[in-house]
Amino acid sequence: MTEVKPRIGFIGLGIMGRPMAENLLRAGYPLVAYNRSSDKVAALVEEGAQAAENPAQVAERSDVVITMLPDTPDVGEVYFGSQGIMTRIRPDHLLIDMSTVSPAMARRIFANAEAHGAESLDAPVSGGDVGAKAGTLSIMVGGSQPAFARAEPIFQVLGKSILHMGASGAGQVTKACNQIVVALTIEAVGEALVLAQRSGVDPAKVREALLGGFAQSRVLEVHGQRALEGRFEPGFRIRLHRKDLHIALDTAQSQGVSTPVTALVHDMMNSLVAHGYGDEDHSYLIAELAGRANIELS
Ligand code: NAD
Numbered sequence: 001m002t003e004v005k006p007r008i009g010f011i012g013l014g015i016m017g018r019p020m021a022e023n024l025l026r027a028g029y030p031l032v033a034y035n036r037s038s039d040k041v042a043a044l045v046e047e048g049a050q051a052a053e054n055p056a057q058v059a060e061r062s063d064v065v066i067t068m069l070p071d072t073p074d075v076g077e078v079y080f081g082s083q084g085i086m087t088r089i090r091p092d093h094l095l096i097d098m099s100t101v102s103p104a105m106a107r108r109i110f111a112n113a114e115a116h117g118a119e120s121l122d123a124p125v126s127g128g129d130v131g132a133k134a135g136t137l138s139i140m141v142g143g144s145q146p147a148f149a150r151a152e153p154i155f156q157v158l159g160k161s162i163l164h165m166g167a168s169g170a171g172q173v174t175k176a177c178n179q180i181v182v183a184l185t186i187e188a189v190g191e192a193l194v195l196a197q198r199s200g201v202d203p204a205k206v207r208e209a210l211l212g213g214f215a216q217s218r219v220l221e222v223h224g225q226r227a228l229e230g231r232f233e234p235g236f237r238i239r240l241h242r243k244d245l246h247i248a249l250d251t252a253q254s255q256g257v258s259t260p261v262t263a264l265v266h267d268m269m270n271s272l273v274a275h276g277y278g279d280e281d282h283s284y285l286i287a288e289l290a291g292r293a294n295i296e297l298s
Helices: 017-026 039-045 055-060 072-080 103-115 128-134 145-158 170-198 203-211 218-229 238-255 260-274 284-292
Strands: 008-011 031-034 064-067 094-097 119-122 137-142 159-166
Touching: 008 017, 008 055, 017 031, 017 039, 017 128, 017 145, 031 039, 031 055, 064 072, 064 145, 072 094, 072 103, 094 103, 094 145, 103 119, 103 170, 119 145, 119 170, 128 137, 137 145, 137 170, 145 159, 159 170, 170 203, 170 218, 170 238, 170 260, 170 284, 203 218, 218 284, 238 260, 260 284
Parallel strands: 008 031, 008 064, 064 094, 094 119, 137 159
Antiparallel strands: 119 137
16 A cells, blocks of 8 residues: 655745755655745746645645744744744644744744644754755754654655754754854864964865864864855855854853853854855855954965
């Protein structure tokens, strides 16, 4: 007997959402799609998706709803707005928010879904547009075990490392931790490469030397190379990473945890956004450090 796949509603077809939705279509999931700018929906319809006119219609016509939106207010609008998902919530629904937003928003969605007998998961990702296209994302999941088990076949299409982190909000807390490590590593790589060049040592060779030892990391490998080549097209926009550090700082404050260096890098990202660099890749932080030393890395 052939397995009947649930109908998936997908909302948010940007850098990440579009390739994720395409992978689900290719894996044979029927898909209903909605995005604020409708040209992105039209492109997906050509690949076999159905179009919806608003989030409520997506919920009405699907069993599992996945959202991949920029920020917490966007997710709030799509779930709780006047044409939002919650206006059509049913007990058989599974709602999966894969955006990076506050743990508090994840818990709000969970509580509302639960009050209607439905299930929800927070499932933010790491791995960037490359991981989204290749279906190799790292997925960090918060919510109940039965909901996780129900979503697992879908996650298998989208990602490679799929971990159930705990109750609702635990996925978003994990993602905030991830974003601290990535941001502070970019900063460290930038300081090291700038110091090398200023001291008359080839930063490309320093990168190579460090990749062979304890200081090696994906950030040094990928963003170190980007910075040496002066390539800062996104990728992952500075304004989105700033948003993630804001979530991390908020979470730290609510838990009484000291995160001084996260605050510092968040402040640097604020300045970059204010100076018009918000849509550059987050590795542009390295160019900013080079600018402070009055050099260009090469
Ligand atoms: P994006 O800005 O490229 O895409 C977001 C999409 O959502 C856009 O198509 C936009 O039109 C749509 N949208 C916004 N508000 C909407 C609304 N109210 N209703 C319907 N559609 C709406 O962003 P992205 O890079 O795809 O990131 C999405 C999420 O994934 C963010 O939370 C981001 O932090 C996270 N993320 C991004 C990356 C990355 O490398 N880009 C990596 C990991 C996680």
